[in-house]
Amino acid sequence: MASELKVPTMAEFFASGTVPEVLFWVGCAGSFDDRAKKITKAFVKILNKANVSFAVLGTEESCTGDPAKRAGNEFLFQMQAVTNIEVLNAYEIKKIVTACPHCFNTIKNEYPGLGGNYEVVHHTQFLKDLLNDGRISMEGGHFKGKRITFHDPCYLGRANGVYEAPRDLIRKLDAELIEMKSCKQRGLCCGAGGAQMFKEPEKGDKDVNIERTEQALETKPEIIAAGCPFCNTMMTDGVKNKEKEGDVQVMDIAEMIATAEDL
């Protein structure tokens, strides 16, 4: 079934004197986190299938600096940003796609002020464009009629107003999209943002990801869909905490499409 992944790097494109259509910014989670790596691979499989000419930076990619900035370390953030911008500008990058809303937000909104101007899209937006242009097709078979709820990542939704692209894709899978009590503008954080991913939560009654998982489980879903590697981890932990991992899956939208297309 699965063929070898084709993952060209910018350096290779550069050596052959050509430019790819889009740079795929993998991000730290997508590169190193075991769960998130699956999302990265699923997205690449779709890109391969659709014959999208893309490249990654590979070892030339570095953290965008998002967690440093949200933790208050503006200095480290800007060092990272300036270094990344130098690499991106040297390759004359025009368009960037990423599966991480934190990378998306930072490169899209905070890099321009430091000299990095690119068209940045989230992978759900990119996939929707591929679909609209007829470059991929989606058969809902596998997900037909399944109850799916979508957790809005704060840095995609409220931070940048992207609510519809991921939902449109879920509907295209013929799935039944059920909204949680808090969704879209009023979505509840998974608890990972603002560098919380990397520290213990403050004292309280419960952890944020548990609260959010409870909201998700109230919709009696078969799948909790996510569009962010950090949300994915938080919700997966939440589902495990509730001992529901037998009944409820947490999946990125790219993984759902790759599964539906049997990639």
Add this chain to the structure above:
Amino acid sequence: MQYLPNIIFVVLLIVGIGFFVKNVSRLKRNIFLGKEASVTDNKPQRWKNMAKIALGQSKMVVRPIAGALHIIVYVGFVIINIEVLEIILDGIFGTHRMFAVLGPVYDFLIGSFEVLALLVIIAVVVFWFRRNVIKLKRFFKPEMEGWPKKDGNFILYIELVLMVLFLTMNGADYQLQQMGAEHYAAAGSFPISSFIAPMFEGMSISTLVLIERTAWWVHIAGILFFLNYLYYSKHLHILLAFPNTYYGKLTPKGQFRNLQSVTDEVRMMMDPDADPYAEPAEDAAVPDKFGASDVQDLSWIQLLNAYTCTECGRCTSECPANQTGKKLSPRKIMMDTRDRLEEVGKNIDANNGEFKDDGKQLLNDFITPEELWACTSCNACVEACPISIDPLSIIMDMRQYLVMEESAAPTDLNNMMGNIENNGAPWPFNQMDRLNWSKES
């Protein structure tokens, strides 16, 4: 002697408005203790936001019940001001119902004021029940004890009393008109207060005049009192909501400001031609402190935010940290900022216009690091605020101070930042392994 009431009225007016002007100038002085912030961009969008959010109350209706009731009180407030204008002119010139010359238009105006006054009374009673009987959760957070709780109720009482006085005044007037009393020519229509009039049946004209005049005087004195109460109250939002929505953030919510002072320094470090041992230029400004530990480190817009906050708690009730029992409450961040700013302002007043170090600051004495570190930067508070306040920006500025000035981040975060610095990732992995996933099956 004939002009005594006019004179008393004018004195009352001058004193009332004089105090108000004094408060406004104090308010302005305090707000501009904050740092410069440039907001000259995109004027059309700013006017549009003000029209939509402050004038049009577009964000109030996200919560339909509170929203609808609030709109009634708001419209009532705006429209009844036309009546107040008449009262003021009557007071100065000793006339009675000066605008009555408008004829049917006047009848319509008075009629609609009366209906609104009744609706306001109903709304105020419902608001009171929500706060005191139903005990809505968002009004019962630790930061709402003491003055904020009293203030919330006090405003409702004042509004109720003002409306009752207004209707009493009209009711007595109506009765006097029926009796053909001198000076009380038939004018206006009284769809609500005509129901009060029967209470006055059988009273003499002089008693009625006494009632009408008393209601009239107490009503206008009450309004002047309320005007001056604003400064001490969350009710200041009825004025500041307008500039505050105008100056609200226009960039995407996820976009945080890049600090210019840091950019300059990073540029210098990355510039191969820069001489690292160069003496700083003579005229170089003293480097800013990074981030904020006290109100003077915040921008004037953030301080305007603090004075504008209505303590409605919509931010706090949407906050994931607060919902899960952590100490962070974005409303408290705003209230603390205002309290500290007031304290600093009083300090300046007491020391001939100069701030004397009082050994206190916003950080630690008001807002604790525990609150700051609980924030997920999710922007739910910013989205929820009906008047474009940005509590997150204050939280982030204070985190910057903790990290860049005090190196006081939680250990886990220090590890994360160390990893980014050394490996280009928040985890301890080697940058050279970044593409390994492509070879793993």
